[in-house]
Amino acid sequence: MAPFRFRFERLLRVKLIREDEWKQEFARASFALREAEERRDEARRRLSEREAELRAARSEERLPLERVLLLNSYVTRLRRELEELEQEVDAARAKLEEVRAALAEAMKERKVLETLKERHRLAYLEEQNRIEQRELDEVARNVTAKPHEAL
Numbered sequence: 001m002a003p004f005r006f007r008f009e010r011l012l013r014v015k016l017i018r019e020d021e022w023k024q025e026f027a028r029a030s031f032a033l034r035e036a037e038e039r040r041d042e043a044r045r046r047l048s049e050r051e052a053e054l055r056a057a058r059s060e061e062r063l064p065l066e067r068v069l070l071l072n073s074y075v076t077r078l079r080r081e082l083e084e085l086e087q088e089v090d091a092a093r094a095k096l097e098e099v100r101a102a103l104a105e106a107m108k109e110r111k112v113l114e115t116l117k118e119r120h121r122l123a124y125l126e127e128q129n130r131i132e133q134r135e136l137d138e139v140a141r142n143v144t145a146k147p148h149e150a151l
Helices: 009-059 065-145
Strands: none
Touching: 009 065
């Protein structure tokens, strides 16, 4: 009996490789998103601390005006930085969703080929069983047709 050969095996291997590449890209995009969220969260923390410091500085009449203006300027810069980081997080999240969709499509394509391969394998086995059964039937006919020659 000849071994089963799937004629689209190379294509299936290409699909598996492509799926692995998308999985790696998904991991990179996930990591980039986590890093962007961490930078954003750190910026939020710094902004919150400086805003609290600015409120305290404004309530103290002893602090020099230059110190209050400097803190105010720094808080404004931190707010702009936070806005930029929010945009970076949004972009990283969008990239992750784009990669997730591509990965899902690659997985679907691979699964279709694997299903096709399994169907072909089952059809091949059925055909091999039919061939074997015909051969057995032929042997049985020969044995029953010529019983004295078999002995």
